[in-house]
Amino acid sequence: MPTEQPHLSINRPIQKQKLADQVFDRLWQLIEDRELAPGDTLPSERVLMEQFGVGRPAVREALHMLANKGVISISHGERSRVKELTASTAVSQIEDIAKLMLSSQPANLEHLKQLRVILEVGTVRIAAEKCTDADVETLNDLVQAQRAVLGQDKPFVKADIAFHVGLARVTGNPLLETVTQAMLSWLFAYYKPLLHWEGREQTTLKEHATLVALLAKRDADGAVRLIEDHLGRSDPLYTVKTERS
Numbered sequence: 001m002p003t004e005q006p007h008l009s010i011n012r013p014i015q016k017q018k019l020a021d022q023v024f025d026r027l028w029q030l031i032e033d034r035e036l037a038p039g040d041t042l043p044s045e046r047v048l049m050e051q052f053g054v055g056r057p058a059v060r061e062a063l064h065m066l067a068n069k070g071v072i073s074i075s076h077g078e079r080s081r082v083k084e085l086t087a088s089t090a091v092s093q094i095e096d097i098a099k100l101m102l103s104s105q106p107a108n109l110e111h112l113k114q115l116r117v118i119l120e121v122g123t124v125r126i127a128a129e130k131c132t133d134a135d136v137e138t139l140n141d142l143v144q145a146q147r148a149v150l151g152q153d154k155p156f157v158k159a160d161i162a163f164h165v166g167l168a169r170v171t172g173n174p175l176l177e178t179v180t181q182a183m184l185s186w187l188f189a190y191y192k193p194l195l196h197w198e199g200r201e202q203t204t205l206k207e208h209a210t211l212v213a214l215l216a217k218r219d220a221d222g223a224v225r226l227i228e229d230h231l232g233r234s235d236p237l238y239t240v241k242t243e244r245s
Contacts, residue, residue, distance in 0.1 A: 019054045023062035026052065031071060031082055038084040042072065069093060087178035098186055109190055116183055117231050120164065123180065124211070124227045127170040128220035135170045139212045142166045147205055156201060157188060163208055170215070203233070 030036045043051070048059045063080055066072045070089040072080045083089070102108050127135075146159035161184045168180040207230045214223040 019058035020061035020065070023048070023052050023054060023058050024065045027062060027066060028071070036082050038082050040082045042080040042082070044079055087175045091178050091182045095182065095186075098182075099189070102186060102190075109187075112183065112187060116187070117228070119176070119180060119183065120167070120227055120231060121224055123168050123171055123176060124215075124223045125220050126173070127167055128215050128218055128223050130172060131170050131215040131218070133216075136212060136216045139163070139166055139170070139215070140209070143205060143208045143212065146208065150201055150205070160204065161185065161188065167211075200233075204230075 027036070027042070036042065042048070042063070045056060045059050045063075048054075049056060052059070063072065063074060067074045067080070070093060071083060071085070073083050074080050102112065142159070142163045146156060146163060149155040149159055161181070164184060165177060165181045168177040171177070207226060211223055211226050211230070214226060
């Protein structure tokens with residue numbers, strides 16, 4: 001005689017999926033299977049209603065769900081269109097959650113700093129292998145752009161971010177470039193300059209210029225040592241704001 005299995009969670013009712021969720025899943029599958037490719041227009045709301053056997057509210061909710069995920073664009077008076085998916089599209093979907101995670105759990109700021117070191121050290125090593133004369137010229141231009149805002153606190157940091165994103169661009173990896181841009185913009189919210197660190201901006205500019213020179217010489221080891229020291233010095237500038245700060 002078979003024994004009864006204890007502790008099985010069989011008393012919970014099966015949840016019915018909302019119509020809008022079902023429409024969303026069907027459209028998502030069409031896009032995933034490339035039956036609807038980037039640039040394609042979706043069928044009209046009326047056609048979708050007829051094909052799926054649902055009402056207009058379910059179709060509109062499903063379309064807005066897709067738009068919120070950055071998968072389609074919705075324009076008034078026009079049919080929805082499938083968007084070209086990029087690394088920026090993917091990262092933008094987690095941006096608000098990432099910022100909330102950082103603000104609600106301050107310890108995650110240290111984790112983000114650690115992630116920055118891991119990414120940027122890898123970035124510099126790849127950049128040393130791939131850096132062209134044109135890349136060197138572009139990076140030097142970014143150093144000069146940062147020098148032009150010397151003494152202007154936040155503009156200087158924004159120019160600093162542009163330089164580090166420029167480093168990532170040299171790798172030719174769009175995912176690395178996008179993640180670097182997002183990561184540094186999240187860190188920027190925690191930027192708090194240390195007044196007692198005299199000459200910090202000049203030090204930053206000198207190290208940036210030296211780093212470009214090392215990349216131009218394909219000196220990967222030297223560039224890695226410099227970026228590690230560079231990030232170690234800038235690390236204290238990004239701190240959780242206290243009520244007095």
